[in-house]
Amino acid sequence: MENLHEILGSKWFKLSCAVAGVVVFGYVIVKRFTRREKKIAPKDTVILYQFGRGPKAPSISPFPLKLETYLRMANIPYENDLTGKMSSKGKTPWMEYNGVAVADSQFCIEYLNKERGIDLNAHLTAEQKAIARAFQKMTEENLYWVLFSWNWIHDSKKEVCKLFPYPRPVALFFYYKLKGKAVGYAKAQGMGRHTSKEVMSIFQQDIQALGTFLGQKPFLMGDEPCEADCAVFGMLAQVVWQMPNSPHEIWIKKEFPNLIEYCYRMKERFWPDWDENITEPERKKME
Ligand SMILES: N[C@@H](CCC(=O)N[C@@H](CS)C(=O)NCC(=O)O)C(=O)O
The missing domain is CATH 3.40.30.10 (Glutaredoxin)
Structure with missing residues (x-):
């Protein structure tokens, strides 16, 4: 008991309490002022x-x-x-x-x-809807993992770091922090178990299917865009704008330039405000 009194009365104990108090107080203040208000959207937004x-x-x-x-x-x-x-x-x-x-x-x-009550596929026949779904699922459930495996397993230059809004050393820190989880995902899905060459061959076959089917049509299923275009565009945009000079981008440009034109067509129609050369401070301001 006396020992306890001695400890409680000691200088270092008082100092530790003061430091802990300052830390907790600081934490509460920082939390309070950095807390983001929950967005309340107007009705139907x-x-x-x-x-x-x-x-x-x-x-x-x-x-x-x-x-x-x-x-x-x-x-x-x-x-x-x-x-x-x-x-x-x-x-x-x-x-x-x-x-x-x-x-x-x-x-x-x-x-x-x-x-x-929206139907962006209303102009499609039942057969066209079936084809659109098959292409969408190939894109989302297969092509996605091809690109994912490239970014997290096969790309020795770790170009994915350029997508993180940090200087290279910090981006590398986050890359290694996320890598284990990402590789685990890719292996569980299966794509992450293939060699780089095998994955590239899967990529080429998916792109060939998309590019051949698109042909000279403006959108995947014809003259007007449909729901599947959102998914196909979302995926191809990753290669066109975010993987410049990757083997994937180079291959598409050479073999299926119609897919690149398609991406620009979608961008022009739905993203007139997307400036690919926007500077970082300007981009931040838009957020
Ligand atoms: N099927 C989902 C897929 C979404 C998805 O995979 N999102 C990724 C980003 S590309 C994600 O949140 N990953 C974080 C994680 O899995 O830990 C959808 O269509 O929304």
Whole structure:
């Protein structure tokens, strides 16, 4: 007991308490003033939760770009929350609409279609809808993992770091922090178990299918865009704007320039405000 009194009365104990108090007080103050207010959207307006803008494209990820393109194609009013807050499923993007949270880009689209009576595929026959779905799923469930494996496993230059809004050493720190999880995902899906050469061959076959099917049509299914264009554009945009000089971009440019033209066509139609040469301070201001 006496020992306890001695400890409580000692100089170092008082000093430790003072330091701890200052730390806790500082933490509370910093938290209080950096807390972001929850966005409240007007009725019938989507709040789109996604990562912050990318350096060359509106998103560094294909799925938020798909969903935001859909919102524009369908003329749905929306506001962005670019804080990177993840969905209840631990993924991005997701949305809130009239107080309801919906996770997963496709479920968001289906929810909004139902709520607002939208059908961007109304001009397609049943057979065309089936083809569009097959291309969309090839893009999202196969091509996505090709690009993911390149970024996280095979690219020795670690170019994906350029998408992080930090100087190279900090970006590398985050790269190594995320790499283990990313490689785990790619291996669990299966693509991450293939060699770089094998993955490139899968890439070329997917692109060949897309490029051949698109041919000289302006959009995937003909003269007018449809829902699948949002997904295909969202994915191809990653290669066209965010993987410059990668073997993938070089190959598409050489073999299927119609896909590059397609991306620019989509960008012009739905993203007139997307400036690929925007400077970092300007981009920050837009957020
Ligand atoms: N099927 C989902 C896929 C979303 C997705 O994979 N998002 C990635 C970004 S590209 C993500 O949030 N990854 C974080 C993680 O899995 O930890 C959708 O369409 O929204």
